Amino acid sequence: MFSLVLMRSQPYRLCSLGKMLPPPKRTPCLAGFIYTAGRWSNKENSRTVEKLCTFSVDIRKIRRLKGWVLLEDDTYVEEIVHILQELGADDTAIGSILERCPEAIVCSPAAVNTQKELWQLVCKNEELVKLIKQFPDSFFNVKDQENQKLNVQFFRELGLRNVVISRFLTTVPSIFHNPVENNKQTIKILQESYLNLGGSEANMKVWLLKLLSQNPFMLLDSSASIKETLEFLQEQGFTNSEILQLLSKLKGFLFQLCPRSIHNSISFSKSVFKCTDHDLKQLVLKCPALLYYPVPVLEERIQGLLKEGSSVAQIREMPMVLELTPQIVQYRIRKLNSLGFRIKDGHLANLNGTKKEFEANFGKIQAKKGRPIFNPVAPLKADE
Template identity: 70%
Template sequence: MEPGEAFGSEGLAACEVEVSSAQARLCSRRAARWAPTRAPPLARCALTTRSQAEKENKRTVEKLCELAVDIRKIRRFKGWVLLEEETYVEEVVSVLRQLGADAAAVASILERCPEAMRRLCSRRAARWAPTRAPPLARCALTTRSQAEKENKRTVEKLCELAVDIRKIRRFKGWVLLEEETYVEEVVSVLRQLGADAAVVASILERCPEAMVCSPAALATQRELWQLVCRSEQELVTLIERCPKAFFTIGDQENLRLNVQFFQELGLRNLVISRFLTTAPSIFHNPVENNKQMARALQESFLSRGGSEANMRVWLLKLLSQNPFILFNSPAAVRETLEFLQEQGFTDLETLQLLSTLKGSLFHLCPRDIQNSISFAQNALECTDPDLKQLVLKCPALLYYSVPVLEERIQGLVKEGISIAQIRETPMVLELTPQIVQYRIRKLNLLGYRIKDGHLADLNGTKKEFEANLGKIQAKRERPLFNPVAPLNVEE
């Protein structure tokens, strides 16, 4: 007998009524639980949207619709912005368009960051007001204030030269506020040197402070730079490469004396001209300080057994590789050399380390060097004589800090490389963990297991590694026999 037959149709209907009433009571009870605090998720979205329809700033919504901004997204995540009485939609859009943003970019920014158009609350405004405006507002205020205070004549001339004024306003807007500028004079000098319109515009965009250099100072600077440049074309190439170095006018007499000192020392004009763009600060260093440092290096070389004949070559090579060594003091040089001698390095080995590291040791204090070699000795499990040989093979052990050495040793061990292998080829510590992983992956693709082989295949520069990789691949693809060689068949 079926359950329905026992109760009959009336009993079944009564049961259905009971179930319906129970469900109704459950729903009312659940609704009572939700009502005092919040609506369920879906209902809450609907209620929020409905309430906003009456309270939203109609002007803000209309402007956003004109910009094709997705209002629903703003209502869903940051609907409170649309309730603000005062917003700055037009001002924010104006700033973004001045910076080069198209309509799609503007709409995307306002959708993802709608608070950009809100007004500042009184408390936050009070906090920002004495010091600065928030980032977006600051861009707008800076542009608006500059429009009134900028030197109109300067701006017009820059526009005629097709210079991007927005870039200057953004990074070095103070130049446009200067009452006296020398745009025409600077452009005239650059054109006399052979610079075309594009080069002139690029130089003024990247170094707008060139416009405040007086014609007299500019003429002197040009004369000094031409002492080491073979032609005007070479000079304009240097200025285009690093305009800030040319237009940063300091003590020009000191610059002249430094150029003469480097020429007397034996440095070629090509090297000195490279210093002007890559290490211009050494020319602002007093010439006497540079001379003292050069003498200290010469005395150090001679006191470590170097010969007079090789001293000049050694010094010029050291300065060519690392001109910033001139910023050190003679006392720091003596202290570093004495420390290396205390560690058991001979005079010849000390000079070898200085040459290999290009004088970088003078930038470190002996305590940092001691920490590095102590850590390397413990991590690589070696004795004092073994450590000395490791340093001679890999002088960078003296230069790298403890965190760098720890990261690289752990990276090698993680790849399955043993400490014994690292001791055998310490030069592998000059590679970053990322380079090690990449090279091991390349070798693994060729079926070469670095943990079973020699780390020399992992070592070297990028060019050397790729050449070695090609040899391994060619060896792997080489046939087992020479198909064109004659066969020795016994008749």
């Protein structure tokens, strides 16, 4: 997960004889000084600027987004460029990488080489260049390299494919900065939970690897929160097999919910659909989104369907439509309306499914609408 650093400059104030002096005029973008935090900062490193220009890097873009990099005394432009060139990156790719992640030039070349060797364990150079170009911040995050290495080794021993581990490195780099023992403990809890819920030893590895591939963010949760969520679901009357079913359908995102949020969603759904605990369980098993989405989201989606002419009874019969955003629902209803379909007279199943499934179903309805009511080739029957 990537963090956004929001920098706010403080107002410039210089008091003299009780008067406020205006801030200095803005300097041209090529000037060597930058006005920040109410004072003149250090001069830009002209050597850094010149070398970046040599590689056709847009200096103005760096000044606008991360100008502090240009103020650093120690930078390694040529060294970082050389490492990228060794991997096979061309000038265009290098320029794009340094513009998007200029802090790369303040990383130690030794640390970047270590990072390169680490990532090469799970992907080839050609693929590595593509990943660095797409996720430069993840690659040049060179802290905790010993943790990163141990975690890569652990995930490989666990049986995760290299392509999955490389995806983790780019999209969820924070799990590699966890102490490896933390990740091992979380995996152990997941394995024990699976067996305690009735899963078989033979299927456990496949289940675990699929769960991690779908949702690596689980590794950011504490083992205590995982246990708490499972115990809460059992208290709500879900059987072990039903909980396993929910975990598979929600791809492990269930662990990222707190019991209080789940309880609120359950209470809201029970009130809206006016059903018993048993009936609600069946609705949740058909549509786990009733557990996952917070009350405001569920309320918005139900209200959106009602405004389009649907009824609570229709939603209860086909709760999976609540997995769709109001915008998607409106778009699909307009398309169906163009064929004469009216939501209040029909079944919500026509709205359901992925984009591909909906378009395929819409095509069938459209073809059926355009079909003649009689065969124009066959002769008409007449009374003799």
